Amino acid sequence: MSAEKKHLISSVFWNLLLLSAGSVVCAIGLNSIVIPKGFVTGGLSGVCLLIYYLTGTLSPAMWYFIINIPVFILGWVFISRRFFFYSLYGMIAFSLSLQLLNIGFEINDSFLAILAGGAIMGAGAGIALHSLGSLGGMDIVSIFLNQKFGIRIGTFLFAFNMLLFVFSFGTLDTDLVLYSIALSFVTSQVLDHTLTMFNQRKMILIISRKNDEIAKLINDRLGRGATFLHGTGAYSGEDKKIILTIVHNYQLKRVEEMVFSIDPDSFLITENTFNVLGKGFSKANKY
Template sequence: MQDYLLIFLGALVQALAMRLFLVPALLVSGGISGLAQVINYFTGWSIGIMVLIGNAPLFLLGWRYLGGRRFATRTVWAIVIFSVLTDLLAWVIPPAGVTDDLVLNSLYGGLVFGVGLGLVYRGKGTSGGSDILGLILYRRKGISMTQAYLLTDAITVLAGGLAWNWELALYGMVVIYVSGIAAELASEGLGTLRTAMIVTNMPDEISARVMEVLERGVTILPGTGAYTHQSRPVLYCVITRSEVNQLKELVREVDAKAFMVIGQAHEALGEGFKPLKPEERMEK
């Protein structure tokens, strides 16, 4: 139920982005919805109905690669809600939208649309269209969501440029880029966690201090220097962003010659962080 509520909220946010910023400014949002915008401009056909029709072939591709029935039910839910709300909001929101400034429409349209897309992803669904292709690239090829979004939506932007003008197409690229970043942040979080790897000759002392002061677990990994061929333990731990400076100072006090690398993590599951639920374990 929580996933379906997230998908509903995400589809609503996307529909608002369409009617408040993108459709009034003739800015394509990418994918099937972007093509529907272009066709709607010339024919007056319903954007929502065209989104439903255009998603049929890509839906079959998603069924094959993104989870069968589980993918199907969530994606159908997202597509139908987005299509219906996009058409319904046309009766409520003025055709001119919020502003006629292309820069503001590009930035806020991309931001709001991307947040909605990220909420749909967080609900383990997709918004259909090229989002399906983007998610396949993201999961199968390791391409970041931002890059995958740009690749799959390039054709729609070109169509917008041919239909209207290339200035609007360039702004459309801004929309797609911003929405890709927003989708990544909304679906994976702000990356407030940090990972630390510490190469030191005093692993026991540093581990004890980390567990005592920061109350974080530490894993000691065996390591060998490629140049010296000497064995050196490597400490690995996960901390929050606010604890980074504390960890640096702690390590400096114990072993000023230690080598430390700080990385970024999107999520940590297990003791000390979010619990690893049975359903999450199955999905991973």
């Protein structure tokens, strides 16, 4: 078997694994915590829950499957086939998980339920979105609007959820709607953290009189590249070379030790970066 074919099989397996795991985790959060408490989530799953609460017919899993049909037609026409099929698998896996998985959690306090439900659902959605697909729903619509009209994905999802919650005020108890808004906030925070936790890096700016020596050590000992930025001291008027490098989180202390062992008078600035794409780091997802 060729190396390219092995890579393709591995890639497909990995994406399906991420979608399957994300589906199971999200379904557990919904069935075990959110639905028993009567909360409404954001996105298309929130629409399905609202319909389920109002009508009492079918199940959230069946409503999710039905409402996704026109959404997937949109995805088939305007988004890539690979993204469509991965998302189709994710949607089916999520619907089946919703239908079959129901692990009971005895959580009486609503605020604890918000924290637990939001953390579980956010983690599940983040795992799924590390793949080249999605679990269906508004992810497909938001990607379409972003590609077609340049509307930011986060802006669209925020506006859609606000409309959903405003509508919920007329159909559900006010306390439940407010709890649901808090749940959506916790879910989004955990989702963002899950998406960035495997890609967060440290960007370092180093100002030193021994920048050539420091840059060589960063390259030789850590295997990381470095770039010289040219600046001028505002007080001294001296021309300076500033080292810019990006390292993994666990390499930060080694950089600090190297820098200050060479030049104790160095000036070092560290910033978190949440999306580093390129050789030696992550690759951009191509839908």
